[in-house]
Amino acid sequence: MLDRVKEIYQEIEHFQIQSKDELEQFRLRYIGRKGVVTDLFEKLKQVPQEDRRAVGQELNSLKDFAQQRFKESSTSLENSFSEDVQPPVDLSLPVIPNLYGAQHPLNLVRQQIISIFGRIGFSVADGPEIETDWYNFGALNFPDNHPARDMQDTFFVDKKSNGAPADLLLRTHTSNVQIRLMEHQKFNTTFQPIRAIMPGRVYRNEAISARAHCMFHQVEGLYVDKNVGFKDLKDTLYHFVKEMFAKDVKIRFRPSYFPFTEPSAEIDISCQICHGSGCPICKYSGWVEIAGSGMVDPNVLINCGVDPEEYTGYAFGMGVERITQLRYGVNDLRLYTENDVRFLRQFQGA
Template sequence: MLQDKITQYSAEINAFSTSNADELEQFRIKFLGTKGIIKDIFDEFKAVSPEEKRTLGKVLNEFKQLAEGKYQELKEQTAVADTAKGPDMDLTLPGEGFEVGSRHPLALVRREIIEIFNKLGFVVAEGPEIEDDWHNFSALNFPEEHPARDMQDTFFIKKATEKDESGDIALRTHTSSVQVRMMEAGKPPFRAIMPGRVYRNEAISARAHCFFHQVEGLYVDENVSFADLKQTLFYFVQELYGEGTKVRFRPSYFPFTEPSAEMDISCTICKGAGCQMCKYSGWVEILGCGMVDPNVLENCGIDSKQYSGFAFGMGIERIANLKFEIKDLRLFSENDVRFLKQYKTSLI
């Protein structure tokens, strides 16, 4: 009978004792394994009459708890015994600590830039790194003959042909493509920044790389002016580099903004006195900016007579160079642990 089996096996469990891990494992397999005694008894239990189930159900559960309790008890005793037998183990010695990691300097700068613009109401927008011609060039007012479309500046994945007129596909050369996608998908006002990695076919040196990181910004609404742009960027510089940092704007040209400007700040390394970083001018360019060209707004389905906006873009590597006084931007992508360990104190 099933009751007799349970009584017999219970006695065997109570009598079992060991401090050997292998013997304990055999006990577990015999009673608690997937093909063990307890599973077999539960399978037999399914075939008994309803009257017997009322009586045997409680007994069977107690039998299972007995086996599990015995195994757990012996397991703990065996672990203590194994620890005590360790000839070279001194439990009074202090433990070995874990080495604390560090954030990448570009990640630190990226986060700080995002936090500053978040205070002004800018949200973060992201987009694909592989882009078509429309979002990367045409919608941004790049003429067909613009040099940026040449193979020397852009990593093209697929070039349009007479048989395939779907357009060029390339690694994005700027995160301005995210601005186009945002304006196409929604309605003003827009207030967002677009951090991300971009790619350009350039020779790698201490001052240039074939990939780098940008943060671009866009603000489109009614009655947005160049004064709004200047005050936004002035606030950003004061927050990032300190209140004593000077700012100047120089006229420039970008296909997607008009008027356009480049913004310089007083060199944070020499404090304007002149050094190698600023080429002894006392000023360092950190970003380009301007009012969004009406053609770009119209390309994205926005009425340029009702809305205006400004845009700006900066390289995170350039910002990090000034903030941490790193002169060779190749260090950012070499994963040299000695270099990264310098930023252990910048985890929070």
């Protein structure tokens, strides 16, 4: 066996490697699964017990020698190819123009939304995307096992030992930031009015299609103070729609239900794609829903330590993808996350 090992040493040392094909032949012959070195290891069991230790050490040395020869030859070939191969230079080619970058359409619309609400006194607030059940559901008047929880398919971070959903989850809306803002008032000696919007990513366990995605963006708003009424909510949203879209856009409020607002309403605007004549985006109705809204439920105020007898407020939430769709005529939500340069270049200078 030791004589055979010495022969293989000599073969490896004198093996000519001048090309990638010869390098591959070397690998297959000596260090591959069916190579010579592997075969010798298989035959080690036939060596007498008293010689097996010495022979095994020699085989390990042979294996290291073969792998080192392969590594050095591979590095040498790569360096020689990089030095020899030079790209041709054609001095007659025209100069490549300096192309301007483009902002993502979702960022453009998000900035426009922040600007519109900023001009009427709304600040910007942010909060965690990994949230507890209390801030995402409990404080917002979602009782345990309430059917309203089924409206939002949730990504839970993990599960408890008994298989029940864990307390940590990916937030399904940015309303968790509203709760944190109101809860912070507990530590103030005097209540400070809250007027803020909360832009951010949210997550729901939905199948990805042209109309839905498991990750999207929302902007929610909250205004809490004395004597805040539903008219204030309507005036605010009327102003936003007129600023974001055309002045002649039509708006309507439809009664709805949300666990955290009462009364609640959904906001529709006349379709900006077909201008009311009917298309797949508006399902041929001429109207497209852009937001949900309502007066903050007294139970939510109580959960946050705010006295509902003294203070009232309104809240609203809208999807940035939907606003962008109507603003720029995007007909497939998947385009926002596919990073197709042909799509993104359309927003240069927007």
